[in-house]
Amino acid sequence: MRISIPNITSNGTYTPVLLPVTQTIQRLVDFLGASTGTAVLTGAGVSVASGIRAYRGDHGRYINPNYKPILYQELVDKGEKGAGFRKRYWLRSYLGYPPVRDAMPNTSHTAIAAGMHGSMFKRLITQNVDGLHVKALRPFWDASNVRNHILELHGTLFRVHCQRGHVFDRDEFQGMLSESNPEWKQFADELERTGQKPRTNPDGDVALDGVAYDEFVVPNCRECLVEGRTNSVLKPDVVFFGESIKGWVKDRSFRDVEDCDRLLVIGTTLATYSAFRLVKHAVELNKPVFVLNMGPTRADGLPGIQKVDGLSGSVLSEVVRTILGSDIIRDPALNTLLSSGVTCPPPDDVHDMPKGPG
Incomplete structure (x- = not known):
């Protein structure tokens, strides 16, 4: 498609x-x-x-010409490619969510x-x-x-749901991401301590330079684990391109x-x-x-x-x-x-x- x-x-x-x-x-x-x-x-x-930041400038064009949003079909794909897209999305969102959460x-x-x-x-x-x-x-x-x-x-960044419909408060899921990725938690804490603010898009996504996403861990839905299944196909309650x-x-x-x-x-x-x-x-x-x-x-x-x-x-x-x-x-x-x-x-x-x- x-x-x-x-x-x-x-x-x-x-x-x-x-x-x-x-x-x-x-x-x-x-x-x-x-x-x-x-x-x-x-x-x-x-x-x-x-x-x-807004997506587009005064001339109607994307402010960041290299902006490549993840599509809905990519994010929810159950195969290896989908897992890779979710790692990329949730790492960037992990760093980009706090500035949106704290904005006034x-x-x-x-x-x-x-x-x-x-x-x-x-x-x-x-x-x-x-x-x-x-x-x-x-x-x-x-x-x-x-x-x-x-x-x-x-939609809203402040809710997350798994593919089976279990809903989480985003702050709770942010904690799950921190528990699963202590090295990135330390990096995020350092950003906050030094007052560095990520370049954040309106959807809570940030720009990252030279980062390998493979080792980032997207945790399983806790409700699905209670039901006896693993399921890391999670997305924010936001309408993605293609959705x-x-x-x-x-x-x-x-x-x-x-x-x-x-x-x-x-x-x-x-x-x-x-x-x-x-x-x-x-x-x-x-x-x-x-x-x-x-x-x-x-x-x-x-x-x-x-x-x-x-x-x-x-x-x-x-x-x-x-x-x-x-x-x-x-x-x-x-x-x-x-x-x-x-x-x-x-x-x-x-x-x-x-x-x-x-």
């Missing part, structure tokens, strides 16, 4: 719609002000200010959370698997309410768009079809759509879409403040959310990680 990795290229013809920040804020206020319930669709660009919501996450808490935004659909939207809202909403309002379209999203996720994503009167798209090129088709669906239903992204997107040719090039962190908080107005004074949660959020983008470098232990 041949699977193409989606990319957005402007071929040098893309003309950005750049406006002063004040005008971008006003455009968004005008778009959202008349809404009775907006759906928000976010992508990797929203998490950059939390220190997590930035001002875009907290502004969107405030908009949800203040009933500006009715539903949030995110392509991100970093859990930062949930982390921003969780102190103010219970878990059930969060699940009902936030849909993680491509379809679950049917209920697809259905709910369409319902979330249908239940709202407009769609706000933030920080995504919409290269993956699971996200792009939601924009197409909104257009087909004659719902207003506004795209805020730096660079070209897959939806740029669709009719009737408003588009402004820009970074969400510089405008969203002010947009929410303007629309919610005095509600912010009456609700301490809104004031807390709109006064918080980190701004710590990743360093602008193109270097791989140093070699591993030994």
Whole structure:
């Protein structure tokens, strides 16, 4: 099976719609002000200010031209090749997970959370698997309410499951990887001690240089061992290239768009079809759509879409403040959310990680 990795290229013809920040804020206020319930669709660009790199740059191309994601069919293959792919994936993810786990919501996450808490935004659909939207809202909403309002379209890094359906908390599985690979545990501890941060992709994968993966041990599922079988075919609860999203996720994503009167798209090129088709669906239903992204997107040719090039962190908080107005004074949660959020983008470098232990 041949699977193409989606990319957005402007071929040098893309003309950005750049406006002063004040005008971008006003455009968004005008778009959202008349809404009775907006759906928000976010992508990797929203998490950059939390220190997590986006896949694509301002021109829509992969920032790392050598990026070669492992495909779903490779990861779950039961043969020797599949075992090799899982060693590669889980070693890189073992080092890349802690920076994602420890990342904090930035001002875009907290502004969107405030908009949800203040009933500006009715539903949030995110392509991100970093859990930062949930982390921003969780102190103010219970878990059930969060699940009902936030849909993680491509899954989450914070759960792992085996091929037989046993589910683990990722922190528990991280401990299993440490127990099985003490030399790499020592290396990871040294990275943390010295403050070195791996070059981490949005899916928790890191770049490694000159590393042999053969000796990395992927542990067996503990539940399967209790049942009397060995099974090291494990994957994060993330949709890989070549894997379809679950049917209920697809259905709910369409319902979330249908239940709202407009769609706000933030920080995504919409290269993956699971996200792009939601924009197409909104257009087909004659719902207003506004795209805020730096660079070209897959939806740029669709009719009737408003588009402004820009970074969400510089405008969203002010947009929410303007629309919610005095509600912010009456609700301490809104004031807390709109006064918080980190701004710590990743360093602008193109270097791989140093070699591993030994």
